[in-house]
Amino acid sequence: MTLLTDHLVVDGVRLAHRDHGRGTPVVFLHGTPSHSYEWRDVVPHIEADGFRTLTYDLLGYGLSERPVDRDTSVAAQTDLLEHLLDALDVDRAVVVAHDIGGAIALRFAVAHPERVRQLMIIDSVSYDSWPSPTWRKIIDENPDDFTGMSQDEFDTLLTRQLGMTVTDTSLMTGRVLQAYLAPHRSALGRVSFFEHQVRHYDSKYTEEISDDLERLTMPVRILWGEEDQWQPLHYAERLCGSIPHADLVTVPGAGHFLMEDAPERVVEEIRNFLAAR
Numbered sequence: 621m622t623l624l625t626d627h628l629v630v631d632g633v634r635l636a637h638r639d640h641g642r643g644t645p646v647v648f649l650h651g652t653p654s655h656s657y658e659w660r661d662v663v664p665h666i667e668a669d670g671f672r673t674l675t676y677d678l679l680g681y682g683l684s685e686r687p688v689d690r691d692t693s694v695a696a697q698t699d700l701l702e703h704l705l706d707a708l709d710v711d712r713a714v715v716v717a718h719d720i721g722g723a724i725a726l727r728f729a730v731a732h733p734e735r736v737r738q739l740m741i742i743d744s745v746s747y748d749s750w751p752s753p754t755w756r757k758i759i760d761e762n763p764d765d766f767t768g769m770s771q772d773e774f775d776t777l778l779t780r781q782l783g784m785t786v787t788d789t790s791l792m793t794g795r796v797l798q799a800y801l802a803p804h805r806s807a808l809g810r811v812s813f814f815e816h817q818v819r820h821y822d823s824k825y826t827e828e829i830s831d832d833l834e835r836l837t838m839p840v841r842i843l844w845g846e847e848d849q850w851q852p853l854h855y856a857e858r859l860c861g862s863i864p865h866a867d868l869v870t871v872p873g874a875g876h877f878l879m880e881d882a883p884e885r886v887v888e889e890i891r892n893f894l895a896a897r
Contacts, residue, residue, distance in 0.1 A: 623638055623656050623657060623659060623660045623663060623675060624636045624637055624638045624656055624675065624676070624677065624682075624683055625637075625638050625640075626638065626639065627683075628704075628707060628708075630700065630703045630704050630707050631699075631700060631703040633679055633684075633685050633687055633690060633700070634684065634685040635676050635677065635679065635684045635685070635700075635704065636656075636676060636677045636682060636683035636684045637674065637675065637676035637677070637704075638656070638663070638673065638674070638675045638676070639672070639673075639674050639708060640667050640672070640673055641667045641670070641671055641672040641673055642670075642672050643670045643671045643672050644671055644672065644713075644714060644737070644894075645671070645672045645673075645674055645710045645712075645713040645714065646666055646671045646672065646673050646674070646713065646714045646715075646716060646890075646894070647673075647674045647675075647701075647705075647710075647713045647714070647715045647716070648662070648663060648673065648674070648675040648716050648717075648721075649678075649701075649715065649716070649717035649718065649721030649722070649724055649725055650675075650677070650678065650681070650682075650718060650719070650721050651718040651719020651720050651721050651722070651743075651877075652681070652719060652720045652817045652821075653778060653781065653782065653800065653813070653817060654681075654718075654719070654800065654877075655677045655678075655681045655682025655683070655800075655803060656675050656676060656677050656682055657682070657799050657800065658718065658877065658879050658880070659675055659879065661879065661883035661887075662879055662883060662886050662887055662890070663675050665887045665891075666887070666890060666891075666894075669891065669894075671714075671894070674704075674708065674710065674713070676704065678692070678697050678700075678720075678721070678724075679692050679696075679697060679700055679816070680692040680812060680815070680816025680817065681803065681816065681817065682803050683803075686808070686812040686815075686816060692815075692816040692817075692820060693820040693822070693825065694720060694723045694724055694727065694820060694822075694825035694826075695727065695825055697724045698724050698727040698728050698731065701724060701728055702728070702732065702735075705735065711735065712734070712735050712736070712737050713735065713736065713737060714736075714737045714738045714739075714740075714894065715728070715729070715736055715738070715739050715740070716740045716742070716890060717739075717740070717741055717742065717744065718742040718743060718744065718878070718879070719742075719743060719744060719745060719851075719876070720744075720745055720750075721744070722741045722742065722743075722744020722745060722746070723744060723745050723746070723825055723826050725739060725741065725744075726739075726741065726744070726746070726826070726829060726833065727825065727829055729836055729838065730829050730832045730833070730835065730836065733835075733836065733837065733838060736838050737838065737839075738838055738839045738840070738841075738893060738894070739836070739838055739839070739840045739841075740840075740841045740842075740843060740889075740890065740893055741840065741841070741842050741843070741859065742842075742843045742844070742878055742879075742886070743843075743844055743845055743848050743850075743851050743856075743876050743877075743878055744842075744851065744859070745823070745826055745851060746826050746851075746855050746858070746859055747823065747826055747827060747830055747855060747858065748823045748826075748827055749823065749826070749851055749852075749855045750821055750822075750823050750826070750850075750851075751821035751822075751823075752849075752850040752851075754781065754784065754850075755781070755818070755821055755850075758777065758781075758818070759818060759821065762814070769810060771805065771806075771810070774804065774810050774813075775801060775805075778800075778801060778804065778813075779797060779801070782797065782800055782801075784849045784850065784875075784876070785849075785850070785875055785876045785877035785880065786875045786876075786877050786880050786881050787845070787847045787873055787874060787875045787881055788881060791880050791881065792877075792880065796880070830862070833859070833862040833863050834862060834863070834864060836863050836864065836866075837864065837865075839865070839893075839896065840863050840865070840866040840867075841866065841867055841868075841869060841889070841893045842856050842859055842860050842863075842866055842867070842868045842869070843869050843870075843871070843878065843886070843889050844856040844868065844869070844870050844871065844878075845870075845871050845874030845875045845876060845878045845881060845882075846870045846871060846872050846873070846874065847872075847873060847874060847875045848874075848875050848876045849875060849876060850876045851876060853870065856868055856870070869889055871885055
């Protein structure tokens with residue numbers, strides 16, 4: 621399904637987004653290597669429950685603009701989230717965030733705690749957890765960019781990486797796999813992937829807020845796939861110990877892309893969390 625339906629210019633850049641429903645706003649932040657497609661089996665259910673959902677592709681990702689000279693780091697994406705909420709007249713929201721989106725959400729919650737009602741972090745990067753060893757190897761072997769790769773070589777690389785995100789590898793095949801590869805099926809797409817995503821795989825963005833996590837007072841739930849190959853479970857446990865009153869829910873037999881391995885469980889946990897407010 622096509623999840624995103626509209627485009628909006630925010631702080632001088634174009635973001636592809638979905639803003640549906642009324643009621644309490646719930647913002648969904650995707651991870652990498654990904655885009656809002658990962659929420660396709662989750663967001664419609666939360667909308668149907670009577671919430672206003674806001675989903676968008678991060679700048680440089682998916683259907684959003686891929687600017688030549690604009691910072692798309694985690695820090696810059698955090699600032700852009702603030703501008704987006706302002707543009708859509710959202711004062712406070714529940715934030716549900718995955719992977720690199722989790723780093724954006726944590727930074728936003730630290731900087732603007734009054735704007736976050738509740739925070740759910742799903743298999744997020746944190747502390748010194750990223751880039752993962754396989755991504756570090758790819759970065760070291762491609763110090764400049766991916767322009768020298770053919771499309772077949774690039775597809776093989778990214779397909780291998782995406783296969784690590786799920787425990788049931790049959791889920792990352794066919795139309796699903798093609799949807800994750802789609803934003804990068806061109807020379808521009810390959811360069812953009814490096815410039816806007818891989819270049820910013822840098823743990824400084826999470827390490828520099830590590831000591832600030834203890835100041836978070838909003839309800840926080842950490843949801844994690846127990847078989848996550850990129851973000852091991854001990855990072856979830858560390859986050860839970862650092863954030864006051866946070867709780868940790870683990871999903872057996874699920875990996876890093878929890879929304880692919882167990883979408884029904886993700887919907888259930890979001891519903892439970894929203895009900896607990």
